[in-house]
Amino acid sequence: xxxxxxxxGMDQYKKVSVQGGIESATPHRLIQMLMAGALEKxxxxxxxxxxxxxAKKGENISIAISIVEGLRVSLxxxxxxxxxxxxxxxxxxxxxxxxxxxxxxxxxxxDEVTKLLNEIKGAWDAIPEDIVMDxxxxxxxxxxxxxxxxx
Numbered sequence: 572x573x574x575x576x577x578x579x580g581m582d583q584y585k586k587v588s589v590q591g592g593i594e595s596a597t598p599h600r601l602i603q604m605l606m607a608g609a610l611e612k613x614x615x616x617x618x619x620x621x622x623x624x625x626a627k628k629g630e631n632i633s634i635a636i637s638i639v640e641g642l643r644v645s646l647x648x649x650x651x652x653x654x655x656x657x658x659x660x661x662x663x664x665x666x667x668x669x670x671x672x673x674x675x676x677x678x679x680x681x682d683e684v685t686k687l688l689n690e691i692k693g694a695w696d697a698i699p700e701d702i703v704m705d706x707x708x709x710x711x712x713x714x715x716x717x718x719x720x721x722x
Contacts, residue, residue, distance in 0.1 A: 597707040599698065602642065606692040609638040610685060613669070617681045620672075632673040635684075639665050661687065 596604065616631035643662035646655045665684050672680035 597703060599703040599707065603692065603695060605638050605642055606688055606695065609635050610688050612638065613681050613685050617678055620676060620678055620681070629673055632669050636666050636669045639669065
């Protein structure tokens, strides 16, 4: 088996593994996965920036911006109130900073976004499991009610 065949097999395994993880994940876990993905893309972009690999840097920053925007649009501002609005503003700011980091080739801006994402992820990770599961059960119940009512 050649290296490229093994690599292709590993890539396929990762895709299946991630897909399976997404399908069985709670909304809380999905947010954690998105944050981890954004952090990974920012770290990878930083590496490419330091190695002067412009295209790869831009690709990873673009993906990070997309993930942050995904986090932003997933906010329920009606239920989340002021916290959701503050997160919305913070995610918008991070998207702007990532764009500036790409345009200016500025590692310190990537570090700033990493710090912010780590702070949010740390707070998210600190939510007790019983609260996460209770919320997931309530969300599932609402989904079941919505489906059965034909909405």
